[in-house]
Amino acid sequence: MSPKLAAEFVLLAALWGASFLFTRQAALEFGPVATAWLRVAVASVALLPVLLLGGHWRTLRRHGGRILFVGLINAGIPFGLFAYAVLSISTGLAAILNATVPLFGAVVAWLWLGERPGCWRALGLALGFTGVALLSWNKASFQSGGTGWAVVACLAATVLYAIAASYTKKHLMGIAPVATATGSQIGAALGLLTPAWLTWPAGPVSARAWLAVLAAGLVCTALAYLIFYRLIESAGPARTLTVTFLIPLFAIGYGAVLLDEPVTPWMVGCGAVILAGVALATGFVDPARLTARHRPAALP
Template sequence: MTLSSLIRLIALAALWGGSFLFMRIAVPHLGAVPTAVGRGLFSTLGLGAALFILGYRPRLGRYLWPLLALGVINSGIPFLMYSLAAQVLPSGYSAIFNATTPLVATVVGALVFAEGITRARIAAVLLGIGGVAVLAQAGPLEITTAVLGGMAACFVATVCYAFSSFLTLRLAGANAPVDMRAAVFISQLGALLVLLPALLIHLFLHPQAMTELQAAPLLAWSNVALLGLLSTALAYVLYFRLITDEGPQKALTVTFIVPVFAVLWGWLLLGEPLSLAHVAGGGLIALSLWMVLRPVAPK
C-alpha cells in the first residue's frame, strides 16, 4: 500500500470511528430512521454541492440504475442498521462488530466473486477479529433480546458492505466505465431514495415522532450534519478511492482501525475510561494490518 493510500486509510478510520459517536448522540433524540435519513440527506447535498462548484456534470447513461442500486446496498441499508443498533449498543460496540467486515468480505469474495483466499489473509483477518474481541472485554454488555437485535443489525450491515466493496470495484474501479465522483454521488442519492419511504412509514406508524423531531435539541441535528458531511460524504470519497487504488480486501481493513478511533473519540469527548484491553486489542489490530498491508515479493 502506498503512503497516500495509508494516509487515506487512517483518515477514513477516524471519520468512520466518529460516525458511531455521532449516531449515539443523535438517535436518542431523533430516532433511528430519521437519523439515517438525515445522514443520507446531508451526504447527498454535500456531495452534490461540491460537484456543482467544481463544474462536474456526470453522464451516466445505462449505469444510473446500477449505481442507485449500489447506494442501497452500500449506504441505505447499513445507515439504517447502524442507527437501529445505536439504540441499544454503545458506539464502540457497533464499531467492533463493523470490524468483522473483512472476514465477511473474504467469504463473500470466495463464494460469489471467485476471489482467492490465502492462508496469510485468513490468519491476518482472524488476528484482527481477535483484536476487536479483546477490545470488547473493555465493557461487556448483558446479553438481552434488544442487544441481540442490535448485533444482528450490525451483521446485516457488514454483509452489505462486503458485497458493495466488490460491486464498487466493478463499477468505479481503475478500469471501470464510471467516474469515481459520479459513483460516490449517485450511490448516496440511491441511499436517500430508499430511506425516504422508510421515513414516511415511520411517521405514519409513530405520529408522535414529528413532535419529537421538532423538539429535538440543536446538538442532535448538528451531530446528524457532521455524520452526513464528514463521516459519510467525505469518508466515501476516501473509501471509493481506496477501493480503486488498492482493491476491496485492503480497503476493508479500515474496519480494523475504526474501533480504535471509536474508543479514542469516546475517551476524548465523553470521558470514557481507557483500559489495558484497549491497548492489547489495538496491538493485535495493528499486527493484523501489517500482515495484510505488507509488501509481497513478486513471484
C-alpha cells in the same frame, strides 16, 4: 506515501471514527431510520454539485439502477443498523465490529467471485472471526435490555458492506468514483425516504441532534468519500483500505473522552485479535513474503 497523503489518511480515519459518535447523538432523538436517511440525504445534497461540475451526470444516468441499488446496501441500510446498535452498545464496540468488514469481504469474494484465499489469509479469517466471537459472547443477550440484537445489527451491516464491495467489483468497475459516491447516497436516500417518514419523531428535536446529523452527513460522509476516492487514486486501493485499522482507535477515543464510555482490557484485547486477523486476511501482513525476504540465498 507522501506526508500530505499520510495526513489525509489519518484525517479519513478520524472522520469515519467520529461518525459513530455523531450517529449516536442524532439517533437518541431522531431514531435509527430517520438518522440514517438524514445522513445520506445531506451527503447527497453536498455531493451533487461536485458530480455536476465534474461532468459525470451522464455516467450516473447510464448506470443509475445499479449505483442506486448499491447505495441502499452500502449506505442506507448499514447506516440505519449502526444507528440502532449505538443506542445500546458503546460507539467503540460498534467501531471494532465495523472493522470486520474486510473479513466478510474476503468470504463474500470467495463465495461469489471465486477469489479463494490462500493459507495465511484463511488463517486470518479464522483468527478474525474468533476475535469477534470472544468479543461478542458475553454481550449476546437477547432478553429485555440485552445488547445481542445490537451486535447482530453491526455484523449484519458489515455483511452488507462486504456484499456491496463484491457487487461493485462485478458490476461497477471503471465508473467515475464521484458518480458512484453521489449516486449511492441518492439511492440510499430514496430507499429510506418512506421508512424515515413513517418513523419521524413526533416531538421537537434539539439543535444538538440536528448538528450531529449534519456533521455525519457533511463531514463523515460527503467529505470522507471525497478524501477516500482521492486516496484510492493517489495511493491505491490496497493502502487506502488499511484505514480500517485506525478507525476503531479514533472511535474508542471519542467515546471515552466525550461520552465517558468504558474501555476494558477485554475489548482492547479482542479488538487486537480482530485487527490481526484482518491484517492477515487482507494480505496487509503476509508471513510467507516476510519469510521469503529473510531466507538466505542459495549457494551457487
